[in-house]
Amino acid sequence: MRAFFFFGDLAANAAAGALVGAFAAATCSPAWPMVLAMLVGMILGMAVSFSLSTVFGIALGAFELTIPVMLSGMLSGMVVSMQAAAGPLEIAAASQMGALIGLGCYAYTAIVNIFMRGEVKRWTS
């Protein structure tokens, strides 16, 4: 069961990053101002990854999936759209970049989780 969730989480993050990357590259072009591309990429990333996490969440649970997947989508959207605004970017390359960002976001969240888990003394969120 642990392996199912581990590989499921990895796949969901990579898929979210790749899909958002492809959308961002298809939407933004070198004609776009960098800041506008970043904002559009972020919003696009959040919208796509939230929808995806709802679907993946059925099999993989809600929060443990939604938080890293949302981060993957947001960051992938921002980085890939800025890259697309900086110069021509193939959809395949954008997907690959997005997938790598997704895997990185999953790793980051998993590492942060190791440090945050357990009994806490300061609890106001």
Added chain:
Amino acid sequence: MDELTREKWNRAAGTYDIMGARGAERRWAGYKRKFFSGMNGKVLFLAVGTGLDIQFFPSGQDILGIDISPKMLDQAGPRAVAYDGKLELRLCDVHDLGVPDDTFDQIYTSCTFCSVPNPIEALRVLRRVLKTGGRLRMFEHTGSRWFPFNAMLNLMTPLTRRFGPEVNRDTTGNVEKAGFHILRVENLYLDVVKTIEAEKR
């Protein structure tokens, strides 16, 4: 009774098990079994929903399970009947419990206070019906103190509250504001999914 909240959860009842019964329950099954294993005495379980958590209750307990949605309780019915102990389901709003003061030895909640409309007021009601020295035990998801998780949860909340929970609440702080003494907080996933144990003094 809060009609808006009741309607929201009536609408959610049809798909609640699809969203919650597979991934989420399987992922948290071990924690939930351990969390509910401390049930003892007369217990109030708040927001029983479709009864997904009943499978984790230890047998032989005396539990009152409440929910605001009749459609949720319809689905919880068979699960309550199958429970090996005394489990009464009751349709009511936590803000209007209709239970005398100092009734329960323990109160349990599970992913509830993301959705209660007036959380501090509801927690004060729970404090009233809990006996002095009684325990409030919560398995909840809350907001986060840390960037970027806090920013994401704040951005998601206007959307998620339309069909279900608010994902950026400071439930631990609300427990303190309601007058409980917090004994223990344990983070289970980041600082978002956690258990909270508090006492009425």
